[in-house]
Amino acid sequence: MRNFRLLVPLLAVLFVALAPGTAAAQGDEVVTGPGFGARALQALLDGVQFGAIIAITAVGLSLVFGTTHLINFAHGELVTIGAVVAFFLNISAGLHLVVAALIAVLIGALVGAILQLGLWAPLRRRGVGMINMFIVTIGLSLLLRHVILIFFGTRPQSYREYDIQRAIDLGPVGITPRDLTIVLISVGLLVGVALMLQKTRIGTAIRALSSNRDLAEASGIDVNRVVLVVWTLGGGLAAIGGVFFGLTEIITWDMGFRLLLLMFAGIILGGLGTAYGAMVGSFVVGIVAQMSSLWFPIDLQNAWALLALILVLLIRPQGILGQRERVG
Amino acid sequence: MDEPLLVADELVAGYVTGVDILRGCGAELGAGEIVGVIGPNGAGKSTLVKAMFGLLRVRTGSVRLRGADVTNRPAHELVSRGIGYVPQRQNVFATLTVEENLRMGTYLRPRRFTERRDFVEELFPLLAKRRNQKAGSMSGGERQMLAMGRALMMEPEVLLLDEPSAGLSPAYQDQVFARVKEINSTGVAIFMVEQNARRCLQICDRGYVLDQGTNAYTGTGHQLLHDEKVIELYLGTLARAR
Ligand SMILES: Nc1ncnc2c1ncn2[C@@H]1O[C@H](COP(=O)(O)OP(=O)(O)OP(=O)(O)O)[C@@H](O)[C@H]1O
Ligand SMILES: [Mg+2]
Numbered sequence: 001m002r003n004f005r006l007l008v009p010l011l012a013v014l015f016v017a018l019a020p021g022t023a024a025a026q027g028d029e030v031v032t033g034p035g036f037g038a039r040a041l042q043a044l045l046d047g048v049q050f051g052a053i054i055a056i057t058a059v060g061l062s063l064v065f066g067t068t069h070l071i072n073f074a075h076g077e078l079v080t081i082g083a084v085v086a087f088f089l090n091i092s093a094g095l096h097l098v099v100a101a102l103i104a105v106l107i108g109a110l111v112g113a114i115l116q117l118g119l120w121a122p123l124r125r126r127g128v129g130m131i132n133m134f135i136v137t138i139g140l141s142l143l144l145r146h147v148i149l150i151f152f153g154t155r156p157q158s159y160r161e162y163d164i165q166r167a168i169d170l171g172p173v174g175i176t177p178r179d180l181t182i183v184l185i186s187v188g189l190l191v192g193v194a195l196m197l198q199k200t201r202i203g204t205a206i207r208a209l210s211s212n213r214d215l216a217e218a219s220g221i222d223v224n225r226v227v228l229v230v231w232t233l234g235g236g237l238a239a240i241g242g243v244f245f246g247l248t249e250i251i252t253w254d255m256g257f258r259l260l261l262l263m264f265a266g267i268i269l270g271g272l273g274t275a276y277g278a279m280v281g282s283f284v285v286g287i288v289a290q291m292s293s294l295w296f297p298i299d300l301q302n303a304w305a306l307l308a309l310i311l312v313l314l315i316r317p318q319g320i321l322g323q324r325e326r327v328g
Numbered sequence: 329m330d331e332p333l334l335v336a337d338e339l340v341a342g343y344v345t346g347v348d349i350l351r352g353c354g355a356e357l358g359a360g361e362i363v364g365v366i367g368p369n370g371a372g373k374s375t376l377v378k379a380m381f382g383l384l385r386v387r388t389g390s391v392r393l394r395g396a397d398v399t400n401r402p403a404h405e406l407v408s409r410g411i412g413y414v415p416q417r418q419n420v421f422a423t424l425t426v427e428e429n430l431r432m433g434t435y436l437r438p439r440r441f442t443e444r445r446d447f448v449e450e451l452f453p454l455l456a457k458r459r460n461q462k463a464g465s466m467s468g469g470e471r472q473m474l475a476m477g478r479a480l481m482m483e484p485e486v487l488l489l490d491e492p493s494a495g496l497s498p499a500y501q502d503q504v505f506a507r508v509k510e511i512n513s514t515g516v517a518i519f520m521v522e523q524n525a526r527r528c529l530q531i532c533d534r535g536y537v538l539d540q541g542t543n544a545y546t547g548t549g550h551q552l553l554h555d556e557k558v559i560e561l562y563l564g565t566l567a568r569a570r
Binding site (some may be wrong): 201204205207208210211212214215217218219220221222223285323 | 401422464
């Protein structure tokens with residue numbers, strides 16, 4: 001833990017040290033915009049919002065990994081499915097976005113459940129190895145992405161409601177009611193998931209299964225049922241995350257795939273296999289990505305998030321909340 | 329014919345296709361008995377217990393509980409039918425607290441949690457004091473207590489223990505054997521794999537000597553302890569010295 005505390009000031013120093021150089025390079029532009037402090041606060045706020053969306057999608061990915069050790073490369077497509085299903089219900093079927101989003105969540109949960117029942121459970125029963133299953137997830141990702149492409153096309157789209165909004169003025173920073181709602185709902189859902197994991201019977205069983213599969217079975221836990229719950233939950237959360245991501249940015253056929261790397265970064269950063277780690281790590285990734293655009297081109301956002309990942313792992317190889325196994 | 333409570337009959341099982349670790353071994357456990365399994369490292373003792381408990385596929389042979397065929401039934405079903413199991417290694421949920429570990433013990437019957445926890449904590453008072461400690465931070469001996477406690481939460485009729493005294497200090501080993509006796513006296517039949525062959529056979533009604541996946545010797549604890557061949561091959565000269 002002690003090492004980890006050093007990291008925050010280290011990154012801060014790094015960023016500030018780099019700031020003047022780029023500011024000078026941009027010349028006069030800087031003077032006309034809002035002050036640096038205000039821009040930094042705004043970027044932080046945007047980062048929290050982005051982090052919330054990554055977190056809500058990454059939790060499912062993390063729970064799946066924790067309970068089954070499957071690295072699900074197709075998790076991003078669950079995100080896209082959520083966004084795209086809501087899009088069609090919203091635009092083609094004319095449903096209000098809130099209704100469309102709720103249905104999209106149900107469908108996302110259903111897709112998660114079907115994948116577990118129809119694909120992963122049978123493969124596991126046949127004793128297919130983890131590496132092979134991982135390759136299957138890559139193929140599945142490609143397949144789903146291109147099916148989505150056929151229906152959705154390459155053109156970026158937006159939802160009918162809440163597209164353009166005026167920001168609420170909060171002093172130096174602003175946030176639209178839409179984005180504020182998204183952050184609040186996301187954080188609410190994350191707290192809900194945490195409470196479920198911590199307080200309920202099924203939640204404890206999920207943690208037990210992540211801790212020791214054989215012992216979970218030996219305790220009478222029906223492992224397949226618990227994993228099904230995890231997939232259903234993960235699919236639903238990915239779908240709502242997709243709708244939020246589509247709302248704050250734009251809906252595209254490969255939006256989930258673009259988010260996937262950041263989800264993985266968040267999970268690894270927070271500590272593989274702990275759902276709370278995934279939440280914390282995702283926020284770090286979101287904030288670093290947004291803050292980096294204060295100094296660097298926005299296209300490099302993700303690269304900075306990954307750099308933060310590498311830095312954290314160098315200092316704390318098990319991730320922020322990951323625990324080293326007690327040896328012996 | 330009255331069949332014993334739990335019977336493993338000519339089991340053949342293994343981890344890798346084409347390689348049998350168990351090669352036709354078997355065992356019986358009567359109601360209320362303590363039965364010990366000893367044998368050299370790699371003999372297949374743990375494998376036998378896992379195969380009986382549905383954690384490893386049985387290729388041929390059968391496992392029967394109260395006369396009913398339970399071969400290859402999933403472990404969670406065997407738990408609900410009254411079998412408890414404590415594995416040799418990784419016998420607790422390391423990331424869960426002591427209380428959560430016990431709670432998972434009654435996963436199938438959550439209503440009985442409080443009542444069973446009180447029973448288990450009476451047997452292992454240490455657990456009452458450590459309710460909120462993470463199991464992963466406990467010592468090996470403490471974990472063994474927790475692991476046995478967890479397995480007892482469902483009030484099993486049969487308890488399968490895989491080397492409960494392994495790696496424990498002499499004092500803790502004494503405790504484990506005393507607890508095993510105590511648990512047995514409450515009517516739980518115990519099937520126990522042990523490295524500490526002498527101690528095990530002393531408290532066992534009957535014992536099996538396993539070697540390379542087959543039954544090498546079978547007899548009462550007393551017979552095995554005094555069998556020249558068993559002493560020579562499995563108990564070692566240390567045992568004879570006593
Ligand atoms: N998960 C596994 N995968 C492959 N082979 C295994 C596995 N577990 C055990 N084996 C093999 O099965 C054989 C028997 O192992 P087992 O654990 O049953 O022995 P044991 O009698 O319990 O030994 P010990 O006294 O050391 O615990 C060994 O040769 C071991 O290599
Ligand atoms: Mg063993």
